[in-house]
Amino acid sequence: MTGTQSHGPNVVVVGSYAVGLVMRTARIPVRGETVLGQDFQAMDGGKGSNQAIACTRLGAHTTFLAAIGDDSYGHAAVALFRKEGLDTSFVHRMPDVPTGTGFILVDPQGDNAIAVDLGANRLLHPDHIDQAEQAIAEADVVLAQLEIPRETALHAMAVAKRHGVRAVLNPAPAQPLPDGALAAVDILTPNVTEAQVLTGLTTSDPQALVEALRRAGAGTVILTVGEQGAWIGDDQGLRQIPAVKVDAVDTTGAGDAFSAALAVALAQGTALDDAVRYGCAAGSYSVCSAGTVPSYPTRAELAAFLQLHGSMAPA
16 A cells, blocks of 8 residues: 555655764875864764655655664754654654764865764664554655664565555665565665675676666666766666756765655656656755755755756656
């Protein structure tokens, strides 16, 4: 059973929340090097939270499944989720464990380096997915990432598949998956590095990576390639969707903007190529300003951005 389109897109996001501690540096330090930074900020992050908030801003009813610490960061996270309009019925507060934390360095070109302590995110269990099965069954799309235990993310895909709900896995951060793990994944959205980790290949050739991932069980593969857009590989073959060209300020969280916009477009019944185009536009929009959550557009803002660049938003 899937969500009802007349009530708008309905997305369930299964993933992480982490506080992002962000600092700008003249360059990303190499091993053993200390560099001076500036403009330190504590920001809301975590791939799951980012994607859930971005989905909501684009007009989806979004239910967030997550684990946070019963600490000040966790309490602030719940306040943020409610302010953004997320359904927090399945946000679990874990006692005696910290909320996830990420450390992010950003250079003047907008490139970044990130380290994450997952904290409470490690405790999100497949049982938590089962508790939310009705919400999943009523969704149009279930979207998960890998900053939570992989068995939990994969179980979410399997539950979605069982109910005929489109299952989208953003396999980040990159890690190998067990044989057969992708069988329940309708759409897999790695970047090149993540695809190489998943396949064991060293090539950057989109065709080789996409074909290997489809042989591993993924129904459709959308390989994101940054400013070059994305490659789609499915039963219709391989094709490229270009990105909107912009001057990047900060690429942090651009992949999350892409994943969210893709999920929302698919949830409202948009054709795959147009949904990927919408995702690419959201990614381009997000890199034009600093940070993650502050850079994510509303539905109206992304529509205006698309119109400015000669494209149309999905109906």
